[in-house]
Amino acid sequence: MRVEYINPFVEAAFNVLREVLQSDVKRGELYLKSTSMPVMGVAAIVGLAGDVEGRVLFDMDKPTALKIASAMNNEELASFDDLAKATITELANMITAQAITKLHDLGFRFDLTPPAIFTGDNMEVSNADVEALIVPMETGHGKIEINVAVRERA
Amino acid sequence: MTAQTERETEAAESAKRAEKVDFKMITFSLAGKEYGVDIMNxxxxxKxxxxxxxxxxxxxxxxxYNLRGEIxxxxxxxxxxxxxxxxxxxxxxESLIILKIDEHVFGVIVDAIDKVVGIASVSIQPPHPIFGDINVKYIKGIVENGGKLYIILDVEKIFAPERAEDAPKAGPSDARGAPSPREAEAAVNAGAGGDISASFVKETLAAFRGFYVTGINEEWFxxxxxxxKAVRKDSDLQLKEASEADEFLEGFWSPDTGALWDDDYASAVEAALPPIEAKSINVWNPGCGKGYETWALACVMRKRYPDARIKIWANDSDLLAISMAPNMVFPESIPEYYRPFTAKGRNGLVFAQAVRDSIFFEFHDVMNANTLPPLDIILCRDMLSFVAPIDQKRLLGDFYDKLKPNGIVLCGASERLGEGWSxxxxxAVKAFRRDQ
Structure with missing residues (x-):
């Protein structure tokens, strides 16, 4: 993944999370991963197209997702219902969109596809031939892992 | 020997040796050779x-034997x-050493008991695999003291608790079960052409600097x-700290490694690059680090192939190193070779847009899959030697698969690609072409 793409995603995730959660957010150490990886329970995915192809995956466990959805809606959500799902989807959309806006300013043309959300236990994402950048974010409500896999269109 | 004489001998010994004495052994002779056992046993x-x-x-x-009521x-x-x-x-x-291992006490008959010797445990050398009469796994090490070499027996291993329990029944063959780690280690060392020091140096290079001696750099090594060996004499061959490993590696590096190539080397690379007819040229630079060499190659290629569309994929798994690469600013003192490709930036010289556009700096681990197109040139100077042997093999296979038939690999001055490459x-430019 091009070096220029990294910071916009990290910054966007940091800014958006801090804004919507109104709390401190810490960024973990970035690393690369290429094997199939388990998903913690809730995964929102946004596709990227344009000069590049790829996807951004937001991965968190259910209690974290519920707490974040509750915080964003300013009300206590009891179960991971449609509202909660829509909220997490929106969060994914906000972060990706902000990152892409930043990239646009740097001269990179990206489009994004509407986000989708997956929930369930023992899920695994496997596209072993794609190397993903993992951006771990520690929020007051739990950990979110942002998994970015982007490559130039050959 | 009384406690008194023991103390005297010990005092004499420690006076002789300035080293810190932290290991004492009883020495004895057996069939004309000197042995020692840890005094703690x-x-x-x-008699x-x-x-x-x-x-x-x-x-x-x-x-x-009835030792004061104890059988x-x-x-x-x-x-x-x-x-x-x-x-x-x-x-x-007979001279008898009464050993106590765990709770078991037994006597061992030797030819003659000599004295108590105090030594520094750091001076104990590992046993050599071709040691002779006694199986090497029974030997803890060998030490020199007062002009004599003592073989230190590992009595705990020889008389392991389960054998001591019924010592009268068990034979020595019982102790030859699984090979001890020491024995396995010795076998490895023996495999390396018998020169333990050389294999030791190899090991320490890997440990200190991640430098692996394989077919790629064996000749240099x-x-x-x-x-x-000539400089250090035989006594001080081993690398004891990272700085010594650096010293050892001094001659390894290619000219201008990790830096902008100077005018001479840049011109040499330009001369070494093969003619390429294709309209677009693809280059891969794994392990580009801070990216200086990538920029250098980009300029050299612009000059060598002015009409081609050049694409260089440069990657490194060190995010900190590579993150500065795309926006590098250079001082005015840049080598003349690059001047035509630079433009004035706010803080110094930057490379012209055409050069910038030809390089993709990527945060990427070469061990992971990538989607590079067929390549004309691979630049990997002084990089393969720092990849673990098994990954080296994989990476070379990857190079082979991804190169176009006439493609070349530019590698380090001290590196050689083996079979399948000519x-x-x-x-000064070391390059290899893939055999057809």
Whole structure:
């Protein structure tokens, strides 16, 4: 993944999370991963197209997702219902969109596809031939892992 | 030997040696050789004879002995180690070392007990695999003291608790079960052409600097090692700290490694690059680090192939190093070669847009899959040697698969690609072409 793409995603995730959660957010150490990886329970995915192809995956466990959805809606959500799902989807959309806006300013043309959300236990994402950048974010409500896999269109 | 004399001997020894004494051993002779056992395993020493014969015991068990009311079994070390043992007179007194291992006490007959020797445990050298009479796994190490070499026996291993329990029945062959780690290690060392120091240096290079000696750099290593040996003499060959590893590697680096190539080297690379007819040229630069060499190559290629569309994929798994690469700013003192490709930036010289557009700096681990198109040139100077051997092999396979038929690999000055590659470099530029 091009070096220029990294910071916009990290910054966007940091800014958006801090804004919507109104709390401190810490960024973990970035690393690369290429094997199939388990998903913690809730995964929102946004596709990227344009000069590049790829996807951004937001991965968190259910209690974290519920707490974040509750915080964003300013009300206590009891179960991971449609509202909660829509909220997490929106969060994914906000972060990706902000990152892409930043990239646009740097001269990179990206489009994004509407986000989708997956929930369930023992899920695994496997596209072993794609190397993903993992951006771990520690929020007051739990950990979110942002998994970015982007490559130039050959 | 009384406690008094013991102390005297010890004092004399420590006076002789300025080193810190933290290991004491009882020394004895057996069939003309000097041995030692850790004093912590020795309960006492004694002279005794007329052992009570135990029927049906292993040949090395001379019998049992009444040591002040405690009945202990007595082992003849000569027979135990399959050394020739002369028949003694019935009444003769034997030198006996009474060992205590865990809760078990037994006597060991040796030829003569010498003295207590204090040594620094750091001075104990590992046993050599071709040691001789005694199986190497029974030996803790070897140490020099007062002009004599002592073989330190690992009595705990020899008389392991389960054997001591029924020592009269067990034979020495029982102890030859699974090979001990020491033995395995010794076998590895022996495999490396018998030169333990050389293999030790290889190990430490890997440990300190992640430098792996393989077919790629073996030639360089052999030469450098010979040099090192000549300078250091035989006594001080090993690399004891990272700075020594750096010193050893000094001659390894290619000219201008990790830096912008100077005018001479840049021109040399330009001359070494093969003619390429294609409209677009693809280059891969794995392990580009801070990216200086990538920029250098980009300029060299612009000059060599002015009409081609050049794409360079440069990647490194060190995010900190590579993150500065795309926006590098250079001082005015940049080598002349690059001047035509630069433009004035706010803080210094930057490379022209055309050069910038030709490079993709990527945060990427070469061990992960990538989707590079067929390549014309791979630049990997001084990089393969720092990849673990198994990954080196994979990476070379990857190079082979991804290169176009006439593609070349630019590698480090001290590196050679092996089978399947033929030299294609000129002068200071080392390059290899893929065999068809």
């Amino acid at each position: 020795v309960k006492e020493i004694a 005794a004879g007329r052992f009570t014969y135990v029927p049906n015991a292993s040949p090395f068990v001379r019998g049992v 202990i079994s007595v082992i003849d070390l000569r027979i135990f180690f399959h050394l020739p043992a002369e028949r003694k007179e019935e009444e003769a007194l 052999a030469g450098r090692y010979a040099e090192w 030299p294609a470099g000129t002068g």
